[in-house]
Amino acid sequence: MTNESIKILLVDDEPDILEFMEYNLKKEGYIVLLAKNGAEAVEIAKREVPQLIILDIMMPEMDGIEACRRIRESKELEHILIAFLTARNEEYSQLAGFDVGADDYISKPIKPRILTSRIKALLRRTSFNQETPAVQIGNMRIDRDSYLVYKNDEPISFPRKEFELLSLLTSKPGRVFTREDILSRVWGSEIVVGDRTIDVHIRKIREKLGDDVIKTIKGIGYKFDI
Amino acid sequence: MTNESIKILLVDDEPDILEFMEYNLKKEGYIVLLAKNGAEAVEIAKREVPQLIILDIMMPEMDGIEACRRIRESKELEHILIAFLTARNEEYSQLAGFDVGADDYISKPIKPRILTSRIKALLRRTSFNQETPAVQIGNMRIDRDSYLVYKNDEPISFPRKEFELLSLLTSKPGRVFTREDILSRVWGSEIVVGDRTIDVHIRKIREKLGDDVIKTIKGIGYKFDI
DNA sequence: CTGCTTATTAATAATTTGTTAATATTGACA
DNA sequence: TGTCAATATTAACAAATTATTAATAAGCAG
Structure with a gap:
């Protein structure tokens, strides 16, 4: 999306x-x-x-x-x-x-x-x-043009959904995105996937970037935080 | 201008x-x-x-x-x-x-x-x-005038479509071009060819230049990367 | 026209990505 | 501190995407 x-x-x-x-x-x-x-x-x-x-x-x-x-x-x-x-x-x-x-x-x-x-x-x-400028957050850079995330200048590639999810979270660092937000903006308005799907994607992102970049706000959703 | x-x-x-x-x-x-x-x-x-x-x-x-x-x-x-x-x-x-x-x-x-x-x-x-008559990327030189690509000064000739595709990808090294981008810019906006056509052309380019120059971003498209 | 190169498609294989289900773990709160 | 709903984790499965190959069509030079 x-x-x-x-x-x-x-x-x-x-x-x-x-x-x-x-x-x-x-x-x-x-x-x-x-x-x-x-x-x-x-x-x-x-x-x-x-x-x-x-x-x-x-x-x-x-x-x-x-x-x-x-x-x-x-x-x-x-x-x-x-x-x-x-x-x-x-x-x-x-x-x-x-x-x-x-x-x-x-x-x-x-x-x-x-x-x-x-x-x-x-x-x-x-x-x-026009080209979307890369976003720099901490030691991380998210480059939408190349679909790459750099962690300390190491390029890490992400599958589409993971990238879009990460991309959404990093679009407003510190802000909490509810599960509903996430579903509708990454998966689209006709929601057909279950809740666990988000968890799994979050986990995969954490595997690549470390557990601490995405924080869970229990009962609400997730946020990206330096 | x-x-x-x-x-x-x-x-x-x-x-x-x-x-x-x-x-x-x-x-x-x-x-x-x-x-x-x-x-x-x-x-x-x-x-x-x-x-x-x-x-x-x-x-x-x-x-x-x-x-x-x-x-x-x-x-x-x-x-x-x-x-x-x-x-x-x-x-x-x-x-x-x-x-x-x-x-x-x-x-x-x-x-x-x-x-x-x-x-x-x-x-x-x-x-x-026509932007740039010749582009040098790594050990490769792409000469848009003669439709030739040099790899370590070895000239390799490319058929038109392959060349145009390569030319598009190399016009912004590192940037991902979606399949739609590629179709509309190499084949024109009235798309008449199927998706596999792109794959086949990509494969032919890879046969000539090596598998690593063009990277697949699954779900998105392709990019040229040194 | 003939033979060659290039372009496209179709079929199928290989691979990656996405999702779910089952189970474990966590943490807010009574 | 125990409870319980929410989240994490894992692995298996399904779906989607791309790779590959070979066959066919379209173009083109001689």
Whole structure:
């Protein structure tokens, strides 16, 4: 779950398509906002300032092109990435879309993998996804770019879940994360694993970094402490 | 702006349009070359090998489609990005353009912001190819111009995909590239190949350079590490 | 067209990672 | 200090991911 803070606004008048995209993007950990027409989209965009808006072209109330234009008008929203949804042979729509400042277009029918990979490619361009600086805590350095943890300059590699768990705990040293926090942020909202799973992962981290770096707060959760 | 070394060839028979585009692109720091018909374009392309050519479709002497075809014929110019300029409703031209290997089309009337952002997007697609002509890492030298890798001064030749993959990984040594990163940057955002394809290419690279240069981060991706 | 190289897939093996279940241990609190 | 729920530990098992191989397809030079 590394997309936690990225907001995407989906705009389409067909609930099925909205739901389909919502499902796929939530699965990737994005925060998903929904609108069913251009007017609503502009309103939500202004309020929430998402990083990316995916706009259907053909919609009642206000079409995608117009919505895009309105969004681009606003100085604060200028930088938002906008991708249009287009039927495959709507050549004209594509042109119009780029003219009002679209960053990409995604053609229907939408395939989940293509959707997510296009989105990632788009987001990569922006500053939101710049390299994450390594975090230094005591004699330890957590480097998200290389997925390595250095202990006294010794690199130690961690499997994904362990890394994400450690990464979460170290994101706020000293702060206690409840088991619920941990479950929802490392395992996602649809919790399917048992409580012991956390313990086991904690133990594996302790095996590698020493017993003292992660403290247990009985009845509450865990915290990372120098 | 580090566009100083990027050459763009503009081809159009209308001096006004040439001048307009030249002005806007120079402002961004690109090196701008001009041609007023297809024949001239091919000639200059061969001599100067720009990174990008923006071609009007309708021109005297030799039209854009034909010029594009001639340019694509030549092995050395194959990699050049080509974008067509089209009038708003020249639907057919667009299709023809993509057939002869165009990378994008830009519709008239041209707006500065769109022009430059499209160009940036286009160049970004291949930017990791041209950032640095040769990179030295450990006992290895990767020469992006000749598609050769030297290991202790022994030249080893790599097929295109393998080279691009290696090139991507070495562009940021130590940094983990996710499979999605790799797919979208080596294969393009419309992903059409399966996951195993990456593995196979990785394996072939390892066969040539040794097993240890590329490390697997299970669940995440790969990284190049000295 | 032919033969060669490169790219991709499919099938299967190997490996790593994730989870659970069973049992032991801990520590807050009556 | 004894109790008991919460956490730790361990090992076994399941799931997921990657490696490998060989076969097939696609490109390309001669």
